[in-house]
Amino acid sequence: MNPETAESPFIRACRRLPVPHTPVWYMRQAGRSLPEYRAVRAEVPMLTACATPDLIVEITMQPVRRYGVDAAIFFSDIVVPLKAIGVDLDIQPGVGPVVADPIRDAAAVAALRDLSPGDVPYVTEAIGALTKELGSTPLIGFAGAPFTLASYLIEGGPSKNHDHTKAMMYGEPALWHALMDRLTEITLAYLRLQVDAGASAVQLFDSWVGAVAPDDYREFVLPYAGRIFAGLADLDVPRIHFGVGTGELLALLGEAGADVVGVDWRVPLDEAARRVGEGKALQGNLDPAVLFAPFEVVERRALDVLARGRAAEGHVFNLGHGVPPTTDPDQLARLTDLVHEASAR
Numbered sequence: 001m002n003p004e005t006a007e008s009p010f011i012r013a014c015r016r017l018p019v020p021h022t023p024v025w026y027m028r029q030a031g032r033s034l035p036e037y038r039a040v041r042a043e044v045p046m047l048t049a050c051a052t053p054d055l056i057v058e059i060t061m062q063p064v065r066r067y068g069v070d071a072a073i074f075f076s077d078i079v080v081p082l083k084a085i086g087v088d089l090d091i092q093p094g095v096g097p098v099v100a101d102p103i104r105d106a107a108a109v110a111a112l113r114d115l116s117p118g119d120v121p122y123v124t125e126a127i128g129a130l131t132k133e134l135g136s137t138p139l140i141g142f143a144g145a146p147f148t149l150a151s152y153l154i155e156g157g158p159s160k161n162h163d164h165t166k167a168m169m170y171g172e173p174a175l176w177h178a179l180m181d182r183l184t185e186i187t188l189a190y191l192r193l194q195v196d197a198g199a200s201a202v203q204l205f206d207s208w209v210g211a212v213a214p215d216d217y218r219e220f221v222l223p224y225a226g227r228i229f230a231g232l233a234d235l236d237v238p239r240i241h242f243g244v245g246t247g248e249l250l251a252l253l254g255e256a257g258a259d260v261v262g263v264d265w266r267v268p269l270d271e272a273a274r275r276v277g278e279g280k281a282l283q284g285n286l287d288p289a290v291l292f293a294p295f296e297v298v299e300r301r302a303l304d305v306l307a308r309g310r311a312a313e314g315h316v317f318n319l320g321h322g323v324p325p326t327t328d329p330d331q332l333a334r335l336t337d338l339v340h341e342a343s344a345r
């Protein structure tokens with residue numbers, strides 16, 4: 001990473017170093033709520049956009065231009081590497097990823113081949129162009145974590161209770177471990193190629209792992225997240241680990257090897273710092289729904305997040321989950337300025 005990027009508030013906060021202001025970015029900042037995003041996407045299916053370097057660059061830059069956030073997140077989706085190795089899937093508007101043939105047996109698991117950089121040339125190309133355009137602003141690469149990817153593959157689409165996923169985990173543990181092993185290799189390769197192309201941090205999204213109890217997380221999930229973080233250790237970029245509803249798992253998300261633990265809105269950051277323990281930075285955690293309240297409420301809540309975030313060794317301000325599609329972009333613009341001004345030191 002270039003020296004100015006290494007000195008940016010976002011990278012410094014991830015490394016638990018002093019910062020001039022608390023850095024802020026938003027999960028799902030690229031897309032959905034922005035009119036300039038809807039204009040660009042009007043005629044283009046989601047997965048086509050994710051495979052078109054010019055569109056990736058433009059959409060990734062949109063929230064950076066509009067809000068002045070401290071980091072960009074690469075515009076893509078967690079299912080892109082699966083599509084790239086030949087899984088028959090689509091992203092349906094308002095639904096999410098839908099898999100044509102859900103993976104439920106050993107033959108389907110064995111068909112998940114390794115990912116190489118040549119499978120996603122548009123990712124490498126877009127990241128190269130983005131790092132030039134971003135200058136010292138860091139670019140966050142990302143991937144879906146094995147549990148969350150497994151859930152889409154096994155269920156065949158979005159799921160509330162992850163019943164088929166858990167049925168395999170509990171009932172066919174050998175098949176489960178084989179699937180998690182395949183997804184771990186694919187995810188690690190995907191994150192490494194993003195860093196090799198120029199990403200200066202990575203976030204592993206285990207969005208739906210909050211459905212799993214701590215003992216099961218330790219047995220069925222943590223070894224794989226651990227392999228991914230260990231496999232990135234030589235790259236010298238901050239590694240962020242996030243899931244929704246993970247209050248009971250926060251210490252384990254850190255234990256898996258992340259430098260920064262992402263926290264949803266259910267656990268205040270001072271309590272999260274206590275649960276995660278020493279040697280980690282935290283990211284979060286304003287309830288995204290607060291953005292629908294008048295700005296004075298957003299302000300009061302955001303100041304509370306900042307105050308509690310001081311209990312952590314490093315704090316990156318974010319929402320507790322993604323930007324809701326109907327968010328008024330002006331609320332995020334004002335929130336970004338507020339975080340910068342209120343935390344200036």
Ligand SMILES: Cc1c2[nH]c(c1CCC(=O)O)Cc1[nH]c(c(CCC(=O)O)c1C)Cc1[nH]c(c(CCC(=O)O)c1C)Cc1[nH]c(c(C)c1CCC(=O)O)C2
Nearest residue numbers: 027028029030031046076077078093094095096205207322
């Ligand atoms: C679980 C998950 C997915 N995708 C992702 C996650 C993990 C983050 C999280 O927990 O929210 C990650 C993701 N998806 C997208 C990004 C882009 C970068 C960003 O701004 O954060 C990122 C980081 C774009 C997208 N991914 C998707 C869209 C909407 C596609 C469209 O505009 O048609 C975007 C902009 C589609 C998608 N893909 C997925 C869902 C649930 C959806 C939304 C379905 C819907 O409500 O329309 C799976």
